[in-house]
Amino acid sequence: MRAWAASVEEVFREASARWTLLAYFALSTLFILIFALAVNLDIVDGALAGAKLFGKELDLAGEKIDMDRLVLGFETGFSGVLFMLGTFLALFATAHLVPRLQEKGTIDLYLSRPVGRTKLLLSRYSGGLLLAAANLLYLIGSIWLIVFWKTGVAHPRFLLGGVVILFTVACLVAFAFLIGVVTSSTAVSLMVTYAIFFFAMLLSAREKIAAAVSTEFSANLVRTLYWIFPKTAELAQGTVALVSDGAHGVAPVDPLAVYGTTALFGILSLVLASWRFSRKDF
Protein backbone atom coordinates (compact mmCIF):
# COMPACT_ATOMS: atom_id res chain seq x y z
CA MET A 1 0.00 0.00 0.00
CA ARG A 2 2.89 2.37 0.82
CA ALA A 3 4.52 1.65 -2.52
CA TRP A 4 1.18 2.18 -4.25
CA ALA A 5 0.66 5.53 -2.51
CA ALA A 6 4.22 6.62 -3.32
CA SER A 7 3.74 5.73 -6.98
CA VAL A 8 0.43 7.62 -7.19
CA GLU A 9 2.01 10.62 -5.44
CA GLU A 10 4.81 10.61 -7.99
CA VAL A 11 2.29 10.65 -10.85
CA PHE A 12 0.69 13.75 -9.32
CA ARG A 13 4.05 15.44 -8.69
CA GLU A 14 5.06 14.78 -12.26
CA ALA A 15 1.74 16.09 -13.53
CA SER A 16 2.10 19.26 -11.51
CA ALA A 17 5.56 19.79 -13.00
CA ARG A 18 4.38 19.34 -16.58
CA TRP A 19 3.37 22.38 -18.61
CA THR A 20 0.71 20.42 -20.47
CA LEU A 21 -1.25 19.85 -17.30
CA LEU A 22 -0.78 23.42 -16.11
CA ALA A 23 -1.95 24.58 -19.48
CA TYR A 24 -4.99 22.31 -19.18
CA PHE A 25 -5.92 23.74 -15.81
CA ALA A 26 -5.25 27.27 -17.04
CA LEU A 27 -7.44 26.73 -20.11
CA SER A 28 -10.17 25.15 -18.01
CA THR A 29 -10.01 28.04 -15.56
CA LEU A 30 -10.10 30.59 -18.37
CA PHE A 31 -13.10 28.86 -19.89
CA ILE A 32 -14.86 28.76 -16.51
CA LEU A 33 -14.11 32.44 -15.80
CA ILE A 34 -15.32 33.58 -19.21
CA PHE A 35 -18.47 31.56 -18.71
CA ALA A 36 -18.95 32.98 -15.21
CA LEU A 37 -18.31 36.61 -16.09
CA ALA A 38 -19.66 36.89 -19.63
CA VAL A 39 -23.16 35.56 -19.09
CA ASN A 40 -25.64 37.67 -17.15
CA LEU A 41 -29.15 36.35 -16.84
CA ASP A 42 -32.28 38.17 -15.75
CA ILE A 43 -34.56 35.60 -14.14
CA VAL A 44 -38.14 36.41 -13.22
CA ASP A 45 -40.36 33.77 -11.57
CA GLY A 46 -38.09 30.89 -12.64
CA ALA A 47 -38.02 32.01 -16.26
CA LEU A 48 -35.47 33.84 -18.32
CA ALA A 49 -36.71 37.35 -18.96
CA GLY A 50 -33.48 38.76 -20.37
CA ALA A 51 -29.86 37.81 -21.00
CA LYS A 52 -26.57 39.61 -21.64
CA LEU A 53 -23.53 38.07 -23.29
CA PHE A 54 -20.31 40.11 -22.85
CA GLY A 55 -22.56 43.00 -21.78
CA LYS A 56 -24.67 42.86 -24.96
CA GLU A 57 -28.43 42.32 -24.61
CA LEU A 58 -29.66 39.12 -26.30
CA ASP A 59 -32.89 39.30 -28.24
CA LEU A 60 -35.37 36.83 -26.71
CA ALA A 61 -38.26 38.10 -28.90
CA GLY A 62 -40.23 39.03 -25.81
CA GLU A 63 -40.60 35.37 -24.75
CA LYS A 64 -40.08 34.07 -21.25
CA ILE A 65 -37.99 30.87 -21.36
CA ASP A 66 -38.33 28.21 -18.67
CA MET A 67 -35.03 28.23 -16.78
CA ASP A 68 -35.08 24.53 -15.97
CA ARG A 69 -35.44 23.60 -19.64
CA LEU A 70 -32.82 26.11 -20.68
CA VAL A 71 -30.25 24.78 -18.20
CA LEU A 72 -31.00 21.19 -19.17
CA GLY A 73 -30.57 22.08 -22.82
CA PHE A 74 -27.28 23.81 -22.13
CA GLU A 75 -25.95 20.99 -19.95
CA THR A 76 -27.04 18.35 -22.46
CA GLY A 77 -25.19 20.06 -25.30
CA PHE A 78 -22.24 20.90 -23.15
CA SER A 79 -21.85 17.30 -21.91
CA GLY A 80 -21.19 16.23 -25.52
CA VAL A 81 -18.42 18.82 -25.78
CA LEU A 82 -17.01 17.74 -22.43
CA PHE A 83 -16.96 14.09 -23.56
CA MET A 84 -14.61 14.93 -26.43
CA LEU A 85 -12.58 17.53 -24.53
CA GLY A 86 -12.29 15.55 -21.30
CA THR A 87 -11.29 12.33 -23.06
CA PHE A 88 -8.70 14.01 -25.26
CA LEU A 89 -7.09 16.00 -22.49
CA ALA A 90 -7.04 13.08 -20.07
CA LEU A 91 -5.28 10.91 -22.64
CA PHE A 92 -2.83 13.70 -23.37
CA ALA A 93 -2.06 14.09 -19.66
CA THR A 94 -1.49 10.36 -18.97
CA ALA A 95 -0.17 8.67 -22.12
CA HIS A 96 3.46 9.39 -21.19
CA LEU A 97 3.27 7.56 -17.86
CA VAL A 98 4.44 4.17 -19.15
CA PRO A 99 6.96 5.27 -21.80
CA ARG A 100 8.65 7.56 -19.27
CA LEU A 101 8.72 4.77 -16.69
CA GLN A 102 10.40 2.46 -19.22
CA GLU A 103 13.17 4.90 -20.08
CA LYS A 104 16.72 3.62 -19.71
CA GLY A 105 18.12 4.68 -16.36
CA THR A 106 14.64 5.17 -14.89
CA ILE A 107 13.03 1.73 -15.00
CA ASP A 108 15.91 0.20 -13.00
CA LEU A 109 15.21 2.61 -10.13
CA TYR A 110 11.62 1.39 -9.83
CA LEU A 111 12.02 -2.31 -10.54
CA SER A 112 14.89 -2.65 -8.06
CA ARG A 113 12.37 -1.94 -5.29
CA PRO A 114 10.31 -4.79 -3.78
CA VAL A 115 7.29 -4.00 -5.91
CA GLY A 116 5.86 -6.48 -8.39
CA ARG A 117 5.74 -5.28 -11.97
CA THR A 118 1.98 -5.65 -12.30
CA LYS A 119 1.49 -3.69 -9.09
CA LEU A 120 3.85 -0.97 -10.33
CA LEU A 121 1.99 -0.67 -13.64
CA LEU A 122 -1.42 -0.66 -11.99
CA SER A 123 -0.33 1.95 -9.44
CA ARG A 124 0.64 4.26 -12.28
CA TYR A 125 -2.61 3.46 -14.05
CA SER A 126 -4.64 4.33 -10.96
CA GLY A 127 -2.54 7.49 -10.49
CA GLY A 128 -3.30 8.50 -14.07
CA LEU A 129 -6.97 7.79 -13.58
CA LEU A 130 -7.13 9.79 -10.36
CA LEU A 131 -5.48 12.63 -12.21
CA ALA A 132 -8.05 12.45 -15.01
CA ALA A 133 -10.83 12.30 -12.41
CA ALA A 134 -9.44 15.41 -10.68
CA ASN A 135 -9.34 17.27 -14.01
CA LEU A 136 -12.87 16.24 -14.90
CA LEU A 137 -14.20 17.07 -11.47
CA TYR A 138 -12.61 20.52 -11.68
CA LEU A 139 -14.04 21.28 -15.10
CA ILE A 140 -17.50 19.73 -14.74
CA GLY A 141 -17.90 20.69 -11.08
CA SER A 142 -16.96 24.31 -11.74
CA ILE A 143 -19.35 24.63 -14.68
CA TRP A 144 -22.13 23.00 -12.65
CA LEU A 145 -21.53 25.40 -9.73
CA ILE A 146 -21.48 28.44 -12.00
CA VAL A 147 -24.71 27.37 -13.69
CA PHE A 148 -26.26 26.92 -10.26
CA TRP A 149 -24.97 30.34 -9.14
CA LYS A 150 -26.27 32.10 -12.26
CA THR A 151 -29.61 30.33 -12.56
CA GLY A 152 -30.40 28.72 -9.23
CA VAL A 153 -31.04 25.47 -11.15
CA ALA A 154 -29.12 22.34 -10.08
CA HIS A 155 -29.13 19.18 -12.18
CA PRO A 156 -27.04 16.47 -10.48
CA ARG A 157 -27.26 14.40 -13.67
CA PHE A 158 -24.78 16.80 -15.27
CA LEU A 159 -22.21 15.59 -12.73
CA LEU A 160 -23.10 11.97 -13.52
CA GLY A 161 -22.09 12.63 -17.12
CA GLY A 162 -18.54 12.95 -15.76
CA VAL A 163 -18.70 9.33 -14.57
CA VAL A 164 -19.32 8.09 -18.13
CA ILE A 165 -16.50 10.28 -19.41
CA LEU A 166 -14.19 8.88 -16.72
CA PHE A 167 -15.24 5.34 -17.66
CA THR A 168 -14.34 6.08 -21.29
CA VAL A 169 -11.03 7.58 -20.20
CA ALA A 170 -10.29 4.50 -18.03
CA CYS A 171 -10.74 2.15 -21.02
CA LEU A 172 -8.77 4.31 -23.45
CA VAL A 173 -5.91 4.96 -20.99
CA ALA A 174 -5.67 1.17 -20.47
CA PHE A 175 -5.22 0.80 -24.22
CA ALA A 176 -2.68 3.67 -24.28
CA PHE A 177 -0.78 1.84 -21.51
CA LEU A 178 -0.72 -1.34 -23.60
CA ILE A 179 0.72 0.53 -26.60
CA GLY A 180 3.13 2.36 -24.26
CA VAL A 181 4.41 -0.93 -22.80
CA VAL A 182 4.93 -2.43 -26.26
CA THR A 183 6.45 0.59 -28.04
CA SER A 184 7.88 2.70 -25.16
CA SER A 185 6.75 5.75 -27.16
CA THR A 186 4.37 8.44 -25.93
CA ALA A 187 3.75 9.71 -29.45
CA VAL A 188 2.85 6.27 -30.81
CA SER A 189 0.57 5.40 -27.89
CA LEU A 190 -1.25 8.74 -28.26
CA MET A 191 -1.61 8.44 -32.03
CA VAL A 192 -2.83 4.84 -31.94
CA THR A 193 -5.31 5.54 -29.13
CA TYR A 194 -6.73 8.61 -30.87
CA ALA A 195 -6.94 6.60 -34.09
CA ILE A 196 -8.89 3.87 -32.28
CA PHE A 197 -11.14 6.54 -30.76
CA PHE A 198 -12.13 7.93 -34.18
CA PHE A 199 -12.16 4.59 -35.97
CA ALA A 200 -14.54 3.23 -33.33
CA MET A 201 -16.80 6.26 -33.88
CA LEU A 202 -16.93 5.42 -37.59
CA LEU A 203 -17.77 1.83 -36.76
CA SER A 204 -21.00 2.94 -35.07
CA ALA A 205 -22.29 3.13 -38.65
CA ARG A 206 -21.20 -0.49 -39.16
CA GLU A 207 -24.34 -1.60 -40.96
CA LYS A 208 -24.09 1.22 -43.51
CA ILE A 209 -20.39 0.43 -44.04
CA ALA A 210 -21.13 -3.31 -44.26
CA ALA A 211 -23.73 -2.64 -46.92
CA ALA A 212 -21.27 -0.54 -48.89
CA VAL A 213 -18.33 -2.98 -48.93
CA SER A 214 -18.06 -5.52 -51.76
CA THR A 215 -17.54 -8.83 -49.95
CA GLU A 216 -19.26 -10.64 -47.10
CA PHE A 217 -15.87 -11.12 -45.46
CA SER A 218 -15.31 -7.34 -45.33
CA ALA A 219 -18.80 -6.79 -43.96
CA ASN A 220 -18.22 -9.36 -41.23
CA LEU A 221 -14.83 -7.85 -40.48
CA VAL A 222 -16.42 -4.42 -39.95
CA ARG A 223 -19.05 -5.92 -37.64
CA THR A 224 -16.39 -7.89 -35.70
CA LEU A 225 -14.21 -4.80 -35.26
CA TYR A 226 -17.21 -2.90 -33.97
CA TRP A 227 -17.68 -5.44 -31.18
CA ILE A 228 -13.96 -5.52 -30.35
CA PHE A 229 -13.31 -1.78 -30.14
CA PRO A 230 -14.68 0.62 -27.51
CA LYS A 231 -18.04 2.10 -28.46
CA THR A 232 -16.89 5.72 -28.43
CA ALA A 233 -19.81 7.16 -30.41
CA GLU A 234 -22.33 5.34 -28.22
CA LEU A 235 -20.48 6.42 -25.07
CA ALA A 236 -20.78 10.06 -26.15
CA GLN A 237 -24.46 9.42 -26.80
CA GLY A 238 -24.74 7.71 -23.43
CA THR A 239 -23.19 10.72 -21.69
CA VAL A 240 -25.63 13.11 -23.35
CA ALA A 241 -28.59 10.79 -22.73
CA LEU A 242 -27.69 10.46 -19.07
CA VAL A 243 -27.46 14.24 -18.62
CA SER A 244 -30.64 14.99 -20.62
CA ASP A 245 -32.61 12.23 -18.86
CA GLY A 246 -34.52 11.37 -22.00
CA ALA A 247 -35.29 14.98 -22.98
CA HIS A 248 -34.20 16.55 -26.31
CA GLY A 249 -34.76 13.23 -28.12
CA VAL A 250 -31.47 11.59 -27.15
CA ALA A 251 -32.06 7.85 -26.85
CA PRO A 252 -30.35 5.93 -24.04
CA VAL A 253 -27.85 3.24 -25.05
CA ASP A 254 -27.91 -0.51 -24.41
CA PRO A 255 -25.77 -0.78 -21.25
CA LEU A 256 -24.42 -4.29 -21.86
CA ALA A 257 -23.60 -3.72 -25.51
CA VAL A 258 -21.94 -0.36 -24.92
CA TYR A 259 -20.57 -0.27 -21.39
CA GLY A 260 -20.05 -4.03 -21.12
CA THR A 261 -18.00 -4.50 -24.29
CA THR A 262 -16.06 -1.28 -23.75
CA ALA A 263 -15.21 -2.36 -20.20
CA LEU A 264 -14.07 -5.71 -21.61
CA PHE A 265 -11.83 -3.87 -24.09
CA GLY A 266 -10.31 -1.83 -21.26
CA ILE A 267 -9.80 -4.81 -18.95
CA LEU A 268 -8.26 -6.89 -21.72
CA SER A 269 -5.93 -4.02 -22.64
CA LEU A 270 -4.83 -3.69 -19.03
CA VAL A 271 -4.32 -7.44 -18.62
CA LEU A 272 -2.25 -7.59 -21.82
CA ALA A 273 -0.24 -4.53 -20.76
CA SER A 274 0.49 -6.11 -17.35
CA TRP A 275 1.40 -9.44 -18.94
CA ARG A 276 3.79 -7.85 -21.43
CA PHE A 277 5.29 -5.52 -18.83
CA SER A 278 5.92 -8.36 -16.39
CA ARG A 279 7.72 -10.43 -19.05
CA LYS A 280 9.84 -7.66 -20.51
CA ASP A 281 13.64 -7.61 -20.18
CA PHE A 282 15.09 -4.22 -19.25
Added chain:
Amino acid sequence: MTPVIEAEGLRKVYRSRFGTRRVNALDGIDLSVGAGEVFGLLGPNGAGKTTTVKILLGLTRPTAGGARLFGIPVSDPESRRRVGYLPEGHRFPGYLTARQTLSIFGRMSGMARSAVAARVPDLLARVRLSDWADVKVKKFSKGMTQRLGLAAALVHDPDVLLLDEPTDGVDPVGRREIRDLLRDEAARGRAILLNSHLLSEIELTCDRVAVLRRGRVAAQGRIADLTAQGSRYRMTASPVDETLLAAFRDTGASVERVNGHIVLGTRDLTHLNSLVDALRARGALLTELSPVRSTLEDVFVDLVRTGEGAEKTQ
Protein backbone atom coordinates in the same frame (compact mmCIF):
# COMPACT_ATOMS: atom_id res chain seq x y z
CA MET B 1 30.05 -17.18 5.67
CA THR B 2 26.44 -17.59 4.53
CA PRO B 3 26.13 -16.18 1.01
CA VAL B 4 23.61 -13.38 0.61
CA ILE B 5 24.10 -13.17 -3.15
CA GLU B 6 24.22 -16.44 -5.05
CA ALA B 7 24.25 -17.17 -8.75
CA GLU B 8 24.58 -20.58 -10.30
CA GLY B 9 25.15 -21.36 -13.95
CA LEU B 10 23.62 -18.09 -15.12
CA ARG B 11 23.12 -18.02 -18.87
CA LYS B 12 21.54 -15.27 -20.91
CA VAL B 13 21.00 -15.31 -24.62
CA TYR B 14 19.69 -12.14 -26.23
CA ARG B 15 17.82 -12.66 -29.45
CA SER B 16 17.09 -10.04 -32.08
CA ARG B 17 13.46 -9.11 -32.69
CA PHE B 18 12.86 -11.86 -35.26
CA GLY B 19 15.23 -14.35 -33.65
CA THR B 20 17.73 -14.12 -36.50
CA ARG B 21 20.67 -13.09 -34.28
CA ARG B 22 21.71 -14.52 -30.94
CA VAL B 23 24.17 -13.01 -28.50
CA ASN B 24 25.45 -15.04 -25.56
CA ALA B 25 25.68 -12.34 -22.90
CA LEU B 26 26.27 -14.82 -20.05
CA ASP B 27 27.56 -18.33 -20.42
CA GLY B 28 27.47 -20.04 -17.04
CA ILE B 29 28.27 -17.53 -14.30
CA ASP B 30 28.70 -18.71 -10.70
CA LEU B 31 29.00 -16.10 -7.98
CA SER B 32 28.71 -16.00 -4.23
CA VAL B 33 28.99 -12.95 -1.97
CA GLY B 34 28.78 -13.10 1.81
CA ALA B 35 27.64 -10.57 4.40
CA GLY B 36 30.18 -7.82 5.07
CA GLU B 37 32.04 -8.58 1.87
CA VAL B 38 32.84 -6.07 -0.87
CA PHE B 39 32.88 -7.93 -4.16
CA GLY B 40 34.01 -6.37 -7.42
CA LEU B 41 32.73 -7.33 -10.83
CA LEU B 42 35.22 -6.51 -13.57
CA GLY B 43 35.31 -6.99 -17.28
CA PRO B 44 35.60 -5.22 -20.61
CA ASN B 45 32.54 -3.73 -22.28
CA GLY B 46 30.08 -6.45 -23.21
CA ALA B 47 31.56 -8.97 -20.76
CA GLY B 48 28.23 -9.45 -19.02
CA LYS B 49 28.65 -7.37 -15.85
CA THR B 50 25.49 -5.31 -16.21
CA THR B 51 23.46 -8.32 -17.39
CA THR B 52 24.56 -10.19 -14.25
CA VAL B 53 23.45 -7.32 -12.01
CA LYS B 54 20.17 -6.96 -13.91
CA ILE B 55 19.42 -10.65 -13.44
CA LEU B 56 20.15 -10.34 -9.71
CA LEU B 57 17.57 -7.55 -9.56
CA GLY B 58 14.96 -9.31 -11.64
CA LEU B 59 15.22 -6.67 -14.38
CA THR B 60 16.19 -9.36 -16.88
CA ARG B 61 15.32 -13.04 -16.85
CA PRO B 62 18.10 -15.62 -17.21
CA THR B 63 17.87 -18.08 -20.11
CA ALA B 64 19.19 -20.78 -17.76
CA GLY B 65 20.55 -21.07 -14.25
CA GLY B 66 19.30 -19.23 -11.21
CA ALA B 67 20.12 -16.55 -8.68
CA ARG B 68 19.02 -15.88 -5.11
CA LEU B 69 19.26 -12.99 -2.70
CA PHE B 70 19.07 -14.04 0.95
CA GLY B 71 18.00 -17.45 -0.34
CA ILE B 72 14.95 -15.99 -2.12
CA PRO B 73 14.80 -16.48 -5.91
CA VAL B 74 15.33 -13.17 -7.69
CA SER B 75 12.07 -13.65 -9.60
CA ASP B 76 10.29 -12.90 -6.30
CA PRO B 77 10.05 -9.10 -5.68
CA GLU B 78 10.44 -9.87 -1.97
CA SER B 79 14.11 -10.74 -2.65
CA ARG B 80 14.68 -7.00 -3.27
CA ARG B 81 13.26 -5.80 0.05
CA ARG B 82 16.74 -5.62 1.60
CA VAL B 83 18.59 -4.56 -1.54
CA GLY B 84 19.84 -1.10 -2.44
CA TYR B 85 20.73 -0.52 -6.08
CA LEU B 86 22.54 2.28 -7.84
CA PRO B 87 22.28 1.79 -11.60
CA GLU B 88 24.75 3.25 -14.06
CA GLY B 89 23.41 6.32 -15.85
CA HIS B 90 20.39 6.52 -13.57
CA ARG B 91 17.82 9.25 -14.18
CA PHE B 92 15.88 10.37 -11.17
CA PRO B 93 12.76 12.40 -11.99
CA GLY B 94 14.06 15.95 -12.42
CA TYR B 95 10.89 17.50 -11.02
CA LEU B 96 11.45 15.96 -7.57
CA THR B 97 13.67 17.49 -4.89
CA ALA B 98 16.30 15.35 -3.17
CA ARG B 99 14.03 14.98 -0.15
CA GLN B 100 11.02 14.00 -2.28
CA THR B 101 13.14 11.52 -4.26
CA LEU B 102 14.26 9.75 -1.09
CA SER B 103 10.73 9.84 0.30
CA ILE B 104 9.17 8.26 -2.78
CA PHE B 105 11.83 5.58 -3.27
CA GLY B 106 11.98 4.85 0.47
CA ARG B 107 8.22 4.26 0.57
CA MET B 108 8.45 2.14 -2.56
CA SER B 109 10.77 -0.05 -0.50
CA GLY B 110 8.06 -0.39 2.14
CA MET B 111 9.08 2.34 4.61
CA ALA B 112 6.50 4.44 6.42
CA ARG B 113 6.42 8.14 5.47
CA SER B 114 7.45 9.14 9.01
CA ALA B 115 10.37 6.68 9.03
CA VAL B 116 11.69 8.08 5.74
CA ALA B 117 11.27 11.65 6.96
CA ALA B 118 13.29 10.84 10.07
CA ARG B 119 16.08 9.15 8.10
CA VAL B 120 16.48 11.57 5.19
CA PRO B 121 18.41 14.40 6.97
CA ASP B 122 21.07 12.00 8.22
CA LEU B 123 21.34 10.31 4.85
CA LEU B 124 21.67 13.59 2.96
CA ALA B 125 24.36 14.67 5.42
CA ARG B 126 26.27 11.45 4.76
CA VAL B 127 26.39 12.19 1.04
CA ARG B 128 26.97 15.95 1.58
CA LEU B 129 23.64 17.05 0.10
CA SER B 130 22.06 18.61 3.20
CA ASP B 131 22.08 22.09 1.66
CA TRP B 132 20.39 20.74 -1.47
CA ALA B 133 17.59 18.81 0.23
CA ASP B 134 14.82 20.97 -1.21
CA VAL B 135 16.35 21.72 -4.60
CA LYS B 136 14.97 19.99 -7.70
CA VAL B 137 17.15 17.15 -8.98
CA LYS B 138 17.27 18.65 -12.48
CA LYS B 139 19.56 21.37 -11.07
CA PHE B 140 22.08 18.85 -9.69
CA SER B 141 25.53 18.27 -11.19
CA LYS B 142 26.47 14.74 -12.24
CA GLY B 143 28.45 14.15 -9.07
CA MET B 144 25.56 15.36 -6.91
CA THR B 145 23.11 13.14 -8.78
CA GLN B 146 25.46 10.23 -8.19
CA ARG B 147 25.59 10.97 -4.47
CA LEU B 148 21.80 11.24 -4.38
CA GLY B 149 21.67 7.85 -6.12
CA LEU B 150 23.81 6.41 -3.37
CA ALA B 151 21.50 7.92 -0.74
CA ALA B 152 18.48 6.43 -2.55
CA ALA B 153 20.19 3.04 -2.55
CA LEU B 154 20.75 3.34 1.21
CA VAL B 155 17.43 4.95 2.19
CA HIS B 156 15.76 1.77 3.43
CA ASP B 157 18.88 0.58 5.27
CA PRO B 158 19.45 -2.44 2.99
CA ASP B 159 21.64 -5.45 3.76
CA VAL B 160 22.91 -5.74 0.21
CA LEU B 161 24.17 -2.98 -2.06
CA LEU B 162 24.51 -3.45 -5.81
CA LEU B 163 26.39 -0.49 -7.21
CA ASP B 164 27.08 0.15 -10.87
CA GLU B 165 29.90 2.69 -11.34
CA PRO B 166 29.18 4.48 -8.03
CA THR B 167 31.98 7.03 -8.43
CA ASP B 168 31.14 7.95 -12.03
CA GLY B 169 31.34 11.73 -12.38
CA VAL B 170 32.39 12.26 -8.76
CA ASP B 171 35.45 14.41 -7.94
CA PRO B 172 38.48 12.82 -6.19
CA VAL B 173 37.43 14.00 -2.73
CA GLY B 174 33.92 12.67 -3.31
CA ARG B 175 35.35 9.36 -4.52
CA ARG B 176 37.34 9.02 -1.34
CA GLU B 177 34.20 9.74 0.69
CA ILE B 178 32.19 7.17 -1.25
CA ARG B 179 34.96 4.60 -0.75
CA ASP B 180 34.96 5.31 2.98
CA LEU B 181 31.18 5.10 3.07
CA LEU B 182 31.23 1.72 1.33
CA ARG B 183 33.89 0.36 3.68
CA ASP B 184 31.82 1.65 6.57
CA GLU B 185 28.71 -0.10 5.22
CA ALA B 186 30.69 -3.33 4.74
CA ALA B 187 31.96 -3.07 8.31
CA ARG B 188 28.33 -2.91 9.42
CA GLY B 189 27.73 -6.26 7.73
CA ARG B 190 26.40 -5.13 4.36
CA ALA B 191 27.30 -7.23 1.34
CA ILE B 192 28.38 -4.99 -1.53
CA LEU B 193 28.62 -5.92 -5.18
CA LEU B 194 30.55 -3.26 -7.04
CA ASN B 195 30.59 -3.01 -10.80
CA SER B 196 33.20 -0.55 -12.02
CA HIS B 197 35.61 0.19 -14.83
CA LEU B 198 37.90 2.01 -12.42
CA LEU B 199 40.28 -0.78 -11.44
CA SER B 200 42.08 1.41 -8.91
CA GLU B 201 38.73 1.98 -7.16
CA ILE B 202 38.05 -1.74 -7.12
CA GLU B 203 41.54 -2.46 -5.82
CA LEU B 204 41.10 0.03 -2.99
CA THR B 205 37.57 -1.03 -2.05
CA CYS B 206 36.99 -4.72 -2.74
CA ASP B 207 37.87 -7.86 -0.82
CA ARG B 208 37.27 -10.20 -3.74
CA VAL B 209 36.73 -9.75 -7.44
CA ALA B 210 35.53 -11.72 -10.43
CA VAL B 211 36.80 -10.86 -13.89
CA LEU B 212 34.21 -11.56 -16.58
CA ARG B 213 35.14 -12.15 -20.18
CA ARG B 214 32.65 -12.93 -22.91
CA GLY B 215 30.01 -13.96 -20.40
CA ARG B 216 32.25 -16.26 -18.38
CA VAL B 217 34.22 -15.88 -15.15
CA ALA B 218 37.82 -15.69 -16.34
CA ALA B 219 39.21 -15.36 -12.80
CA GLN B 220 37.79 -15.02 -9.32
CA GLY B 221 39.35 -14.62 -5.91
CA ARG B 222 40.93 -12.27 -3.37
CA ILE B 223 42.76 -9.36 -4.94
CA ALA B 224 45.95 -10.28 -3.07
CA ASP B 225 45.84 -13.79 -4.57
CA LEU B 226 45.09 -12.61 -8.09
CA THR B 227 47.87 -10.02 -8.07
CA ALA B 228 50.52 -12.26 -6.48
CA GLN B 229 52.99 -13.34 -9.18
CA GLY B 230 53.60 -16.94 -8.21
CA SER B 231 57.04 -17.26 -6.62
CA ARG B 232 58.71 -13.99 -7.60
CA TYR B 233 60.24 -11.91 -4.82
CA ARG B 234 61.87 -8.53 -4.53
CA MET B 235 65.06 -8.57 -2.43
CA THR B 236 67.16 -5.66 -1.19
CA ALA B 237 70.42 -6.53 0.53
CA SER B 238 74.04 -5.39 0.73
CA PRO B 239 76.64 -6.10 -0.26
CA VAL B 240 75.51 -8.05 -3.30
CA ASP B 241 78.12 -8.90 -5.87
CA GLU B 242 78.12 -10.92 -9.07
CA THR B 243 79.58 -13.96 -7.26
CA LEU B 244 76.52 -14.09 -4.99
CA LEU B 245 74.14 -13.73 -7.93
CA ALA B 246 75.97 -16.47 -9.79
CA ALA B 247 75.57 -18.69 -6.70
CA PHE B 248 71.82 -17.95 -6.73
CA ARG B 249 71.63 -18.86 -10.42
CA ASP B 250 73.47 -22.12 -9.77
CA THR B 251 70.53 -23.21 -7.55
CA GLY B 252 68.13 -22.77 -10.50
CA ALA B 253 66.75 -19.37 -9.46
CA SER B 254 66.16 -16.64 -12.01
CA VAL B 255 67.91 -13.41 -11.01
CA GLU B 256 67.42 -9.87 -12.31
CA ARG B 257 68.81 -6.56 -11.06
CA VAL B 258 66.08 -3.93 -11.19
CA ASN B 259 66.59 -0.37 -9.91
CA GLY B 260 68.89 -1.25 -7.03
CA HIS B 261 67.13 -4.40 -5.93
CA ILE B 262 67.04 -7.99 -7.08
CA VAL B 263 64.03 -9.82 -8.43
CA LEU B 264 64.27 -13.54 -7.70
CA GLY B 265 62.28 -16.30 -9.34
CA THR B 266 62.21 -19.37 -7.09
CA ARG B 267 60.67 -22.83 -7.15
CA ASP B 268 59.00 -22.50 -3.76
CA LEU B 269 59.42 -21.11 -0.27
CA THR B 270 62.12 -23.65 0.68
CA HIS B 271 64.14 -22.56 -2.32
CA LEU B 272 63.69 -18.91 -1.32
CA ASN B 273 64.86 -19.62 2.23
CA SER B 274 67.94 -21.44 0.94
CA LEU B 275 68.85 -18.31 -1.05
CA VAL B 276 68.46 -16.16 2.09
CA ASP B 277 70.71 -18.61 3.95
CA ALA B 278 73.31 -18.32 1.19
CA LEU B 279 73.09 -14.53 1.36
CA ARG B 280 73.67 -14.51 5.12
CA ALA B 281 76.44 -17.08 4.89
CA ARG B 282 78.32 -14.58 2.72
CA GLY B 283 77.91 -11.86 5.35
CA ALA B 284 75.36 -9.77 3.45
CA LEU B 285 72.53 -8.00 5.30
CA LEU B 286 68.95 -8.43 4.15
CA THR B 287 66.92 -5.18 4.31
CA GLU B 288 63.79 -6.10 2.34
CA LEU B 289 62.13 -9.23 1.02
CA SER B 290 58.63 -9.10 -0.38
CA PRO B 291 56.54 -10.93 -2.99
CA VAL B 292 56.33 -9.21 -6.35
CA ARG B 293 52.74 -8.22 -7.13
CA SER B 294 51.09 -7.06 -10.30
CA THR B 295 48.51 -4.33 -10.18
CA LEU B 296 44.90 -5.37 -10.69
CA GLU B 297 45.09 -3.56 -14.01
CA ASP B 298 47.99 -5.84 -15.12
CA VAL B 299 45.98 -8.92 -14.15
CA PHE B 300 42.86 -7.58 -15.87
CA VAL B 301 44.65 -6.69 -19.11
CA ASP B 302 46.46 -10.05 -19.14
CA LEU B 303 43.20 -11.94 -18.65
CA VAL B 304 41.40 -10.01 -21.35
CA ARG B 305 44.29 -10.30 -23.84
CA THR B 306 44.76 -13.99 -23.10
CA GLY B 307 41.09 -14.52 -23.84
CA GLU B 308 41.26 -12.55 -27.06
CA GLY B 309 44.37 -14.47 -28.11
CA ALA B 310 42.71 -17.81 -27.39
CA GLU B 311 39.65 -16.78 -29.36
CA LYS B 312 41.78 -15.67 -32.33
CA THR B 313 43.61 -19.02 -32.45
CA GLN B 314 40.38 -21.03 -32.38
